[in-house]
Amino acid sequence: MPTAVATDTLLDFSDVQMTFPDGTVALSGIDLTVKRGEFVTVVGPSGCGKSTLLRIASGLETASHGTVDLATDRIGYVFQDATLLPWRDVQANVELLAELHGTPRADRRAKAKEAIDLVGLTGFEKHLPRALSGGMRMRTSLARSLTLDPEIFLFDEPFGALDEITRERLNDELLKLFVAKQFAGLFITHSVSEAVYLSTRVIVMSGRPGRIVDTFDVPFDTPRDPEIRFTGEFARLVGKVSHALREGA
Amino acid sequence: MSAEISEGTAPALVAPRRSRPRGRGRLGLWLPPIALLLIIVGGTYLVNFLLGTRNFLLPQPHVVAQVYIDPKNGPAIFEALLHSAEVALVGLAIAIAIGVLWAIAMNSAKWVERTTFPYAVILQSIPILAIMPLIGFWFGYNFAARTIVCVLIALFPMVSNTLFGLQSVDRGHRELFKLQGASWWTILTKLELPAALPAIFAGARISAGLSVVGAIVGDFFFQRGTPGIGALISKFGARLQSPELFASILVASLFGVLIFLLFGWLGRRAVGKWYDFG
Numbered sequence: 001m002p003t004a005v006a007t008d009t010l011l012d013f014s015d016v017q018m019t020f021p022d023g024t025v026a027l028s029g030i031d032l033t034v035k036r037g038e039f040v041t042v043v044g045p046s047g048c049g050k051s052t053l054l055r056i057a058s059g060l061e062t063a064s065h066g067t068v069d070l071a072t073d074r075i076g077y078v079f080q081d082a083t084l085l086p087w088r089d090v091q092a093n094v095e096l097l098a099e100l101h102g103t104p105r106a107d108r109r110a111k112a113k114e115a116i117d118l119v120g121l122t123g124f125e126k127h128l129p130r131a132l133s134g135g136m137r138m139r140t141s142l143a144r145s146l147t148l149d150p151e152i153f154l155f156d157e158p159f160g161a162l163d164e165i166t167r168e169r170l171n172d173e174l175l176k177l178f179v180a181k182q183f184a185g186l187f188i189t190h191s192v193s194e195a196v197y198l199s200t201r202v203i204v205m206s207g208r209p210g211r212i213v214d215t216f217d218v219p220f221d222t223p224r225d226p227e228i229r230f231t232g233e234f235a236r237l238v239g240k241v242s243h244a245l246r247e248g249a
Numbered sequence: 250m251s252a253e254i255s256e257g258t259a260p261a262l263v264a265p266r267r268s269r270p271r272g273r274g275r276l277g278l279w280l281p282p283i284a285l286l287l288i289i290v291g292g293t294y295l296v297n298f299l300l301g302t303r304n305f306l307l308p309q310p311h312v313v314a315q316v317y318i319d320p321k322n323g324p325a326i327f328e329a330l331l332h333s334a335e336v337a338l339v340g341l342a343i344a345i346a347i348g349v350l351w352a353i354a355m356n357s358a359k360w361v362e363r364t365t366f367p368y369a370v371i372l373q374s375i376p377i378l379a380i381m382p383l384i385g386f387w388f389g390y391n392f393a394a395r396t397i398v399c400v401l402i403a404l405f406p407m408v409s410n411t412l413f414g415l416q417s418v419d420r421g422h423r424e425l426f427k428l429q430g431a432s433w434w435t436i437l438t439k440l441e442l443p444a445a446l447p448a449i450f451a452g453a454r455i456s457a458g459l460s461v462v463g464a465i466v467g468d469f470f471f472q473r474g475t476p477g478i479g480a481l482i483s484k485f486g487a488r489l490q491s492p493e494l495f496a497s498i499l500v501a502s503l504f505g506v507l508i509f510l511l512f513g514w515l516g517r518r519a520v521g522k523w524y525d526f527g
Contacts, residue, residue: 058428060428077425079421079424079425080421081421083419083422085422085443085444086523087444087522087523096425097429100429100431101429129523
């Protein structure tokens with residue numbers, strides 16, 4: 001049953017439920033829309049089905065009930081870890097997706113170069129993943145997805161394993177990319193301040209089975225000054241989201 | 250709007266990790282076993298002296314060494330070794346090819362694995378000596394039979410290692426390829442085989458050693474045609490030609506070591522950049 005999707009709606013979940021074969025209900029009654037220009041973040045307790053939500057959006061899993069509409073096939077997917085191929089250097093890793101799509105060599109070179117530039121890895125093209133820090137691996141992973149020119153970017157807790165300094169820096173860079181590249185984002189995290197800082201909208205999920213318990217619009221403009229993290233308004237919003245998270249769990 | 254960042258644009262910031270000792274470290278690696286070798290050689294002279302009239306049981310090392318320059322037996326030993334080496338290498342090549350293809354088939358279709366893997370295990374458990382007469386009976390007593398012994402003995406490590414390597418591909422990597430709609434062939438060639446290379450080379454190194462064993466066992470049983478080193482060992486043993494016996498055993502063993510080292514080197518050349526290959 002094809003739902004009429006407005007042109008600026010990129011992703012639409014309607015009454016989505018996910019029941020695993022063992023009977024576990026991971027998600028229930030999820031209604032969610034991501035429009036062009038939006039950066040939506042989902043926070044929730046661990047095991048609430050956040051990642052499942054993303055896997056359904058990307059097509060890696062199929063919802064057991066409800067409809068999912070994706071208005072584009074240019075999807076960027078950034079995994080929890082960088083998933084770089086250890087035998088390929090940065091350049092070859094960034095070229096991989098274009099290579100899988102059969103893009104001619106010269107084109108994917110150029111695309112990869114641009115993406116490597118954007119994430120600040122110029123000069124590291126010949127490095128193997130094992131010679132990179134965790135943050136640089138994540139950047140490589142980000143660059144790899146950027147080569148697809150995604151209209152929507154799906155992020156599955158990409159910075160969860162990084163230290164706080166690196167994470168905050170990558171948050172800033174991601175925001176700059178969001179402003180520069182105009183993609184829509186659906187970002188999963190368990191960090192409330194990361195969620196508020198990055199997004200235009202924060203969605204709070206309950207514990208299993210995951211339901212949406214609350215939604216907060218983030219009033220700050222993009223591009224954002226990293227200093228807004230220390231304003232009272234930011235702190236109040238973080239407080240409200242955290243409160244909803246505790247209530248919902 | 251540029252999304253550039255300031256951190257770490259100088260490549261020198263991250264030094265590539267060095268995985269192998271070099272220079273003095275490498276010498277340190279070889280020195281202890283060489284010292285032990287010298288002790289063993291010295292010990293041999295001592296035991297030879299203590300054996301008295303029965304010293305033919307353990308000949309003096311320099312007498313053994315003289316066999317190699319003895320015009321009667323020296324060239325024959327090396328010729329026989331060359332012949333066995335040919336059998337071992339052909340057998341190994343066949344075992345590697347069959348092993349990798351079989352593992353790819355099992356990895357691609359679960360039913361192939363379920364149907365045939367038990368037989369790979371059985372193959373491994375058959376006492377090879379028990380079926381030697383059958384192999385001779387079917388394939389003659391020449392090159393073909395000896396090669397088949399090598400293949401039988403060297404196949405299992407290739408199959409099991411390759412299969413393990415193909416199946417150990419990270420789930421995240423699989424999903425990365427799946428999201429792009431990659432075909433079976435693309436996944437095999439760009440993901441599974443490269444990921445399995447360390448395991449394939451580890452298997453090849455074990456199989457290489459086994460194929461040398463297979464070649465010599467084959468020589469013992471199938472002596473038609475040009476004799477291999479195993480045939481010489483058996484002949485010298487029967488005639489109690491002690492120095493010649495030792496000289497033959499020594500070159501056979503050295504060949505086994507050499508082929509093991511060769512495959513270690515090949516493995517490091519192939520995957521050493523990104524994997525710490527033993």
